[in-house]
Structures are given as C-alpha cells and as structure tokens.
Amino acid sequence: MRPMYPTKALAKDQRLRLTRICFSVGATSAIYDGDTPEHERRAIAENPPSVLITNPDMLHYGLAYSARFRRLVQDVGVVVMDEAHVYEGAFGSHVRMVLERLKRTVRRRLQFIASGATIGNPSELGRLLFDREVEVVVGLPRRRGLAYHVMLSTGGLSRWAVASRLIAFLARVGLKVLGFTDSQQMAELLARMARREGANVAVHRAGLPRSERVKVEEALRSGSLDGVVATPTLELGIDIGSLDAVVMAAPPPSYVKYLQRAGRAGRRGVPGYVFMVLGDDPIDAYYEARPEEYFSQELTPVVFDPDNEEVLKLHVLAYAIQVGRLRRRDLPPSWLKAAVKLEAQGLLALRGPAYYPTREAWSLVRERGLRGVGPEVQVVCGEVESLDLEALKASVRRVGDLPYYTRPLYEVDVVDLSFEERRVVDGVEVAYGEGTVTKTVVGYAKYLVQYAEDRARPEAVKYLDEPISWSYRTKLMEARYAECADPEAIHALEHAIIHAARPIVGAGLTDLGGVSYPSGHV
Numbered sequence: 001m002r003p004m005y006p007t008k009a010l011a012k013d014q015r016l017r018l019t020r021i022c023f024s025v026g027a028t029s030a031i032y033d034g035d036t037p038e039h040e041r042r043a044i045a046e047n048p049p050s051v052l053i054t055n056p057d058m059l060h061y062g063l064a065y066s067a068r069f070r071r072l073v074q075d076v077g078v079v080v081m082d083e084a085h086v087y088e089g090a091f092g093s094h095v096r097m098v099l100e101r102l103k104r105t106v107r108r109r110l111q112f113i114a115s116g117a118t119i120g121n122p123s124e125l126g127r128l129l130f131d132r133e134v135e136v137v138v139g140l141p142r143r144r145g146l147a148y149h150v151m152l153s154t155g156g157l158s159r160w161a162v163a164s165r166l167i168a169f170l171a172r173v174g175l176k177v178l179g180f181t182d183s184q185q186m187a188e189l190l191a192r193m194a195r196r197e198g199a200n201v202a203v204h205r206a207g208l209p210r211s212e213r214v215k216v217e218e219a220l221r222s223g224s225l226d227g228v229v230a231t232p233t234l235e236l237g238i239d240i241g242s243l244d245a246v247v248m249a250a251p252p253p254s255y256v257k258y259l260q261r262a263g264r265a266g267r268r269g270v271p272g273y274v275f276m277v278l279g280d281d282p283i284d285a286y287y288e289a290r291p292e293e294y295f296s297q298e299l300t301p302v303v304f305d306p307d308n309e310e311v312l313k314l315h316v317l318a319y320a321i322q323v324g325r326l327r328r329r330d331l332p333p334s335w336l337k338a339a340v341k342l343e344a345q346g347l348l349a350l351r352g353p354a355y356y357p358t359r360e361a362w363s364l365v366r367e368r369g370l371r372g373v374g375p376e377v378q379v380v381c382g383e384v385e386s387l388d389l390e391a392l393k394a395s396v397r398r399v400g401d402l403p404y405y406t407r408p409l410y411e412v413d414v415v416d417l418s419f420e421e422r423r424v425v426d427g428v429e430v431a432y433g434e435g436t437v438t439k440t441v442v443g444y445a446k447y448l449v450q451y452a453e454d455r456a457r458p459e460a461v462k463y464l465d466e467p468i469s470w471s472y473r474t475k476l477m478e479a480r481y482a483e484c485a486d487p488e489a490i491h492a493l494e495h496a497i498i499h500a501a502r503p504i505v506g507a508g509l510t511d512l513g514g515v516s517y518p519s520g521h522v
Contacts, residue, residue, distance in 0.1 A: 011031055011033065011053050011054070011055055012031060013217075014053070014082070015029070015031055015053060018051060018053065022050060022051055027049075027050035027051060028049040028050050028051070029049050029050065029051040029052070029053060030044050030049040030051075030052060030053065031053045031054070032044055032052055032053070032054050032058060032062075032069075032072070033053075033054055033055055033057075033058045034057065034058060034061075035210070041068070044072065045068050045071070045072055048072055048075075052072070052073070052076075056094070056095045056098050056370055057369065057370055057371070059073075059098050059101075059102060060094070060098050060318065060369075060370055061366075063098070063101050063102065063105060063318070063319075063322050064318040064319075064321045064322050064365055065321070065366075070105055070322070073102065073105065073106065074105060074106050074107055075106070075107060075108075076102075076106050076110065077108055077110065077111060078110070078111045078112075078113065079099070079102070079110055079111070079112050079113070080112075080113045080114075080115070081112070081113070081114040081115070081129070082114075082115050082116075083115075083116060083236050084114040084115060084116035084119060084125060084129070084302070085116045085117075085118050085119050085256060085260075085302050086236075087125070087129060087302065087304070088302045088303060088304050088506075088508045088509075089303075089304050089502075089506065089507045089508020089509070089510070089511040090304070090308065090311060090507070090508060090511050091304075091370060091371055091508060092128065092129070092302070092303075092304030092506075092508070093304045093305055093306065093308040093311040093506070094311055094314075094315075094370040094371075095129065095370070096128060096129055096131070096304070096306055097311055097312065097314075097315035098315070098370070099112075099129065099130065099131075100131065100315070101315060101318065101319050101322070104319070105322075112126075112129070112130045112132075112134075114126060114129065114130075114134075116302075117259075117263070118256045118259050118260060118299055119299060119301075119302050120256075120298060120299035120300050120301045120302070121301035121302060121303075122134075122136045122138075123136050124301065124303075125301075125302045125303075128303075128304060128306050131306075145266040145270050145271055145272060146266065146271045146272070147262065147265060147266045147271065147272040147273070147274055148271065148272070148273050148274065149262065149274045149276075149295065150273070150274065150275045150276070151276050151278055151287065151288060151291050151294070152166070152275050152276065152277050152278065153278050153288055154277060154278065154279060154280070156280065159249055159250060159277045159278075159279045160186070160189060160190055160193060160249060161193065162277050163179065163190055163247055163248075163249040163277050164190055164193035164194040164196070164197055164199075165197055166247055166275060166277075167179050167190075167194040167197075167199055167201065167227060167229070167247050168194050168197030168198050168199040170227075170244070170245045170247070170273070171194075171198075171199040171200070171201070171226035171227055172198065172199075175244035175245045175273070176220070176223075176226070176227060176241070176242060176243050176244045176245070177199075177201070177226060177227030177228075177243070177244065177245045177246070177247060178227060178228055178229075178230060178234065178240070178243050178245070178246050178247070178261075178264055178265070179191075179194070179201070179227065179228070179229040179230065179246075179247045179248075179249065180229075180230055180231075180232075180234075180235075180246065180247070180248045180249065180252070180261050181229065181230075181231060181249045181250070182231065182232065182250065182252070182253065183231065184205045184206065184207055184231055185405065185407075186249070187203050187204075187205045187229050187230060187231050188203055188205075188381050188405075189405050189449065190229045190249055191203045191229040192401045192402075192449065193449055194227075194229065195401060196401060196449075199226045199227060200225055200226040200227075201225060201226055201227045201228060201229055202216045202219065202220075202225055202228055202229075203216070203228070203229050203230070204216045204217070204228050204229070204230040204231075204233055204234055205230060205231040205233055206231055206233055213233070216228055217240050220240045220241055221240055221241035222241075223241075228240070232257070234264065235257065235260045235261055235264075236260075240264075242270070243264050243265050243266075243272070244265060244266070244270070244271075244272060244273060245265055245272065245273040245274070245275065246261055246262055246264055246265040246272070246273070246274045246275070247275045247277070248261060248274075248275065248276045248277065249277050250276075250277060250279065250284075251276055251278070251283070251284060251287070253509045254300060254509060255294070255297040255299075255300065256299060256300055258276070259299075261274075262274040282492075300503075301503060303502075303503050303506045303507075304506040304507075304508070305505060305506035305507075306506075307334065308506070309338065310475075312334060312335070312338045313338045313341065313342055314364075314365065314368055316335050316338045316339055316342060317342060317347055317348070317357060317361045317364065317365050318365050320348060320355060320356070320357040320361065321357045321361065321362060321365060324356070325354040325355065325356050326339060326348075326354060326355040326356075327353055327354045328350075328353055328354065328355070329353065339355050342355075342361075343355065346358060346360055347360055347361040347364065348361065380396050381396075381398075382396040382397050382398045382399055383396065383397045383399050384396055385397050389468070402449075403448060403449050404446050404447060404448050404449060404459065405446075405447055405449065406444045406445065406446050406447070407444060407445050407447065407458075408441050408443075408444050409441070409442050409443045409444055409445055409461070409463075410439055410440060410441045410442065411439070411440045411442060412437065412438070412439050412440075412515045413437075413438050413440075413515075414435045414436070414437055414438075414476065414515055415435065415436050415438060416435060416436040417433060417434070417435045417476075417478065418433050418434050418435070419431040419432060419433035419478075420432055420433045420434075421433070428479055428480065428481060429479070429480045430477060430478065430479045430480075431477070431478045432475075432476075432477050433475075433476065433478075434473060434474065434475055434476065435473070435474065435476045435478075436471050436472070436473050436474075437471065437472055437473075437474055437515075438469055438470070438471040439469065439470060439471075440467050440468070440469040441464070441467060441468045441469075442463055442464060442467045443461060443462050443463035443464050443467075444461075444462055445458035445460070445461050445462075446458055446459050446460040446461070446462070447459060478521065478522070479497070479521075479522045480520060480521055480522075481493065481520035481521075481522065482520050483518065483519055483520045484518065484520055487516075487518045490516045490517070490518065490520060490522065491516050493516070493522060494514045494515070494516040494522045495514070497514070497522060498512050498513075498514050
C-alpha cells in the first residue's frame with residue numbers, strides 16, 4: 001500500500017498514527033520523500049515496508065530519475081490519496097499524469113482510494129484523477145463537537161486591528177486560538193499586532209524553515225502558546241492539538257476553504273468558536289446582509305482539465321526520461337500529438353520509430369515542479385542592510401515588532417499579443433492566444449500598523465531610482481468591452497470573469513490571473 005499525502009508536512013504528521021496501526025497488525029511503514037536522507041532511502045529500498053508514505057512530487061521526480069525508486073514502487077497494489085480536495089486546477093492535472101505514469105510502471109492493476117471531507121463532486125473527481133469509474137462511499141456529515149459561527153463586521157475599523165484584538169481577547173479568557181490569513185506578510189503583521197495586545201502567538205506559514213514550523217506545532221500542542229496565526233499551511237489535517245477558536249481575518253477564497261479552516265476548532269468533543277471578520281468591500285457587505293446565503297452554500301466541485309496540453313507535455317518528457325525512449329506506435333493519440341510539439345521545441349529527438357529525450361529535456365523536467373514555475377520563495381522579515389540585485393543577494397537584520405509595514409507599488413502590462421482564435425460573444429469581441437505579462441515594481445508604500453487596512457492612506461511612499469521588472473509568456477484570453485468612465489466597474493468585471501471561468505476551464509484558485517484597463521480591455 002502507498003498512502004499519498006499532498007504535502008510532506010501532512011505525511012510526517014500522519015506517520016505516527018500509521019505506525020501505531022501497522023504495529024497492531026504486524027506491518028511496517030516508512031516515509032520516502034524529498035527530505036528522506038540517503039542512508040534511510042537505501043534501507044527502505046533494501047527492506048521495503050508494507051506501507052510507503054510519499055507525495056505526488058516525490059513520485060514525479062522518483063519515477064523519472066531514480067531506478068531504485070521505480071523498483072521500490074513496481075510491486076505497489078493500492079494507492080491511497082488523502083485530502084483529495086486539493087487536487088484541483090493545474091495541480092490536479094499534474095497529479096493525474098503522475099498516476100498515469102505510475103500505472104505504466106507497476107506490474108499489476110492498481111487500486112485507488114481517495115478521501116476528502118469537502119468534495120462536491122466525488123464521483124467526477126475520481127474519474128478525473130484515476131481515469132476509471134469509482135465507487136463513492138459517503139460517511140455521516142457531522143463534526144466531533146458543537147461549533148458556533150460568527151460573522152463579525154468591523155464597523156469601518158481595520159479588519160487587522162479587529163482580528164488581532166479578538167485573538168488577544170480569546171487568549172485572555174483561556175481559549176487556544178488559530179488565526180488565518182491568505183498571505184505571508186499579513187500573517188506576520190496580524191501576529192505582531194496580536195502580540196502587542198498581549199497574546200503569546202507565533203506564525204506558521206510557507207517560506208519558514210520546516211524545523212521552525214514543527215517547533216510552532218509542538219508549542220501549540222504542548223500549550224506553551226496562546227495561539228498561532230497561519231496561512232493555508234494549517235488548513236490540512238496536521239495535528240496541532242485541541243483548539244477552541246478559529247479567527248479568519250477575511251473571508252477565505254472559497255466556501256470549501258472556510259469549512260476546512262472552521263473544522264480546526266472544537267475537534268476534541270468540546271464546543272468550538274469560529275469567527276470571520278468582514279470588511280467594507282462589496283462581497284463582504286453582501287454576505288453581512290445575507291449570512292444565511294453564505295452558510296447554505298453547497299460544496300463546490302473540485303475540477304481540473306485532464307487534457308491540459310502544457311501539463312501533458314511535461315509528463316511525456318518525464319516518462320521519456322524514465323524509459324529512455326518512446327515508440328511512436330505505442331503512444332496514445334494525445335501523447336503522440338504532444339511528442340510532435342516537443343520535437344519541434346528541441347526537447348525530443350525522433351530517430352527511426354522512437355523519440356528520445358534531449359539534454360534540454362532532462363534540465364527542463366528537473367526545473368519544473370508540480371506546483372509552480374520556480375523554486376520556493378522564502379520570506380525573511382527584517383530591515384535590509386544591503387541589496388545586490390546583480391548577485392541576487394540581500395543582507396537582512398532581524399528587528400523587533402516595528403510599528404509599520406510596507407507594500408510594493410507595481411504595474412502590470414500585457415504586450416506582444418498573438419491570437420489563435422477570435423469570435424464575438426453577445427456583442428463582445430473575445431480572442432484566445434498568448435501574450436507577455438510584464439510586472440514592474442516602481443517603489444513601496446509604508447503603512448502604520450494601527451491603520452493596517454488595504455484602503456488606508458500610506459504614511460509614506462518611496463519610489464525606486466530604477467524600477468525592477470520581470471516578464472513571462474503565458475496563455476491568455478482578451479475581451480473588449482465598451483470604454484467605461486468608472487475603472488472600478490471594469491476591474492469588478494475582470495474578477496467576475498475569473499471566478500466564473502475557473503470551473504469551466506478546470507482552474508484552481510491560484511491558476512488564473514487578470515488585468516483590466518479603463519479602455520474596456522480585460
């Protein structure tokens with residue numbers, strides 16, 4: 001059996017439970033992921049466990065580059081995938097292809113089991129992930145304990161000030177609190193503000209060293225912390241002990257994420273308290289007036305595009321590296337189509353009846369992950385003492401809780417458009433193709449903490465002597481609406497299109513972006 005968790009942290013957290021279960025039935029278990037030391041990998045390969053715990057990323061790289069890993073998994077019979085709701089958008093497309101490569105590697109027909117508590121379309125998701133019909137087993141929709149849900153209007157105050165004071169108040173009355181934000185910077189800011197209110201809280205977010213995140217988890221479990229402010233890193237089922245309350249500084253990006261976060265409170269058979277802070281934007285105001293609509297939402301479907309061409313091309317390359325060559329006659333039509341395009345890009349070489357990976361293919365597959373387009377971004381908070389952009393080096397001095405924070409000032413532009421298809425829909429001209437997105441940071445704004453609000457006036461604005469720009473090529477859709485006197489209306493339309501397009505094109509919450517102009521171009 002091969003349990004698969006979407007993150008290394010969740011796999012390590014669940015290891016202890018699995019070890020106990022395995023011991024009770026005379027079985028063994030082990031973790032094999034990117035953090036597993038070489039000597040442990042050798043020991044696992046020499047004496048394979050009954051249960052091997054891993055993640056999609058390890059499967060992706062292990063199948064392509066490690067003969068030892070391929071031998072280890074070739075006798076797998078059952079694959080168990082936990083937290084299946086995260087396999088959406090481009091990440092879901094990647095995981096489907098990783099499983100397809102695994103099917104072609106093992107010696108027997110695999111049995112797949114997936115679990116998740118917030119999936120609106122389990123049957124469809126199973127078919128998408130495993131490319132076969134599935135049987136859905138539905139458990140009782142119940143919590144372990146009672147939970148009280150509160151929508152809290154700020155009354156025009158800063159949402160961050162309200163959330164920090166609420167966290168501090170809950171801590172003072174003896175409740176263990178978990179606060180949520182959706183950005184690393186605002187997690188640091190909210191924790192800093194809560195500490196100023198007297199709460200003993202720490203931060204748990206992506207970009208922190210794993211050792212530091214584990215230390216925070218252990219401190220919360222042991223009771224030495226009043227609470228933690230986290231990004232979505234703690235949405236999944238990592239064991240952080242008994243929690244009494246959850247405070248969301250803003251409505252999450254989706255109702256499913258709300259349920260995931262709310263489920264962390266009151267999980268030990270005692271009442272839980274869930275607070276969601278509403279600001280003054282139109283969506284918050286809508287649900288403030290109609291809370292029953294928010295809480296009566298159905299679970300949204302988990303969707304992705306099983307035929308994502310860019311994803312397919314990456315995994316055709318990875319499989320070519322794994323097996324050494326791809327015979328044209330053995331390739332499914334979609335794989336053959338991808339191989340032809342990869343040959344044109346110089347990533348596959350056709351010699352006789354087979355394709356062979358080029359040196360560039362080996363480099364590209366190593367560089368491309370399943371979750372992003374580059375290495376992990378680690379945010380280090382502090383005062384910059386020196387900055388060398390040519391060497392990409394910065395020296396940062398750690399400082400205490402400062403009374404301010406900064407945000408970048410940047411511009412986004414889309415240039416070098418080339419379209420493959422055009423049409424008119426309900427009088428609106430739309431086009432599909434490619435373009436170059438250029439982002440330029442021109443400076444930064446300084447905000448005082450006590451007035452921490454998106455729409456607050458900055459205390460100071462600093463412009464860079466030389467703006468910093470970077471560009472990337474991407475697929476895009478352009479819509480041309482009539483020119484509008486109110487740029488905010490066009491901006492709202494942009495967000496409405498993004499939200500409506502996600503389930504149609506199979507995109508995740510972070511897969512689609514947009515830019516709009518007063519001219520009516522979106």
